[in-house]
Amino acid sequence: MSFPNHRPRRLRTTPAMRRLTAENRLAPADLILPAFIREGLTEPSPISSMPGVVQHTTDSLKRAAAEAVQLGVGGIMLFGVPAVRDAQGTASLDPDGVLNKAIRDVKAEVGDDLVIMGDVCLDEFTDHGHCGVLDAEGYVDNDATLEIYGQMAVAQADAGAHVLGPSGMMDGQIAVIRQALEESGHKNTAVLAYAAKYASAFYGPFREAVDSQLKGDRRTYQMDAANRREAILEVELDLEEGADMVMVKPAMSYLDILADVAAMSPVPVSAYQISGEYAMIEAAAANGWIDRRGAITESVLGIKRAGADTVLTYWASELAGWLKES
Secondary structure (H helix, E strand, C coil), rough: CCCCCCCHHHHCCCHHHHCCCCCCCCHHHHHHEEEEEEECCCCEECCCCCCCCEECCCCHHHHHHHHHHHCCCCCEEEEEEECEECCCHHHHHHCCCCCHHHHHHHHEEEEECCCCEECCCCCCCCCCCCCCCCCCCCCCHHHHHHHHHHHHHHHHHHCCCCCCEECCCCCCHHHHHHHHHHHHCCCCCCEEHHHEEEEHHHHHHHHHHHHCCCCCCCCCCEEEECCCCHHHHHHHHHHHHHEEEEEEEECHHHHHHHHHHHHCCCCCCCEEECCHHHHEEEEECCCCCCCCHHHHHHHHHHHHHCCCCEECCCCCCHHHHHHHCC
């Protein structure tokens, strides 16, 4: 019998002992802050389903980026909400459009002190809310969408993005974007592939955050929640096409996928703690059902433990502040 030779509780006796023997740790540099900017706002607009998160103005976004730098946050992922949408999402290509301008503004504010990331996807910019353009039957046209993604990627790189995040789950998107970047002289712009992005019920609050016009669903291009092996195929394809980093999204219900990807990936792995995960914890905490700070910290640590090198979370700056305190 192993007892009493083995008493695992010996390594749990004090806070100092637990810190010393912790297998995983969080650091501010592990965190990426998703942030929304909406064209035409004169002051930040609260997102009702995501308490504490806002649609930014230019000034408030710059302040959020500067705060992230001060707190040691690793990066910021920018999403733009335009005033005018159309079927082709043409506002995404406008150098003075909301997202490209936001990238330039944040770059001017923080320079290279924060990794600036841009969302390469059409869902915020189309009047039908899909991540690509539609054919005559209303089906998302993969190859026609890729052409626009290549142009979007170059526009965001021109604006100063360090990293591009193609999130539309179009087949071949990484190869097309990588080629467009190389041909336009942006050889050092990195690509964070949303390699395994699932069709999820937990995206609901995000739809409010970007004022989504979506009708129907995205199940013909985002992954089926039932599938595990397929995620590895998607990651392998993105790696072959030139992805510098890969992502699993969502995080909470897909920790098995995250662990699988982390075990095989030769590049850094990210996971996105999405809007529904954020909203559930905030709602439970507001009702006094759980300890807010403890639940936030534990939820992000769980994602890190499952294998994420970096975590996109709406709590990035707040959590970074707590980590610096401790």
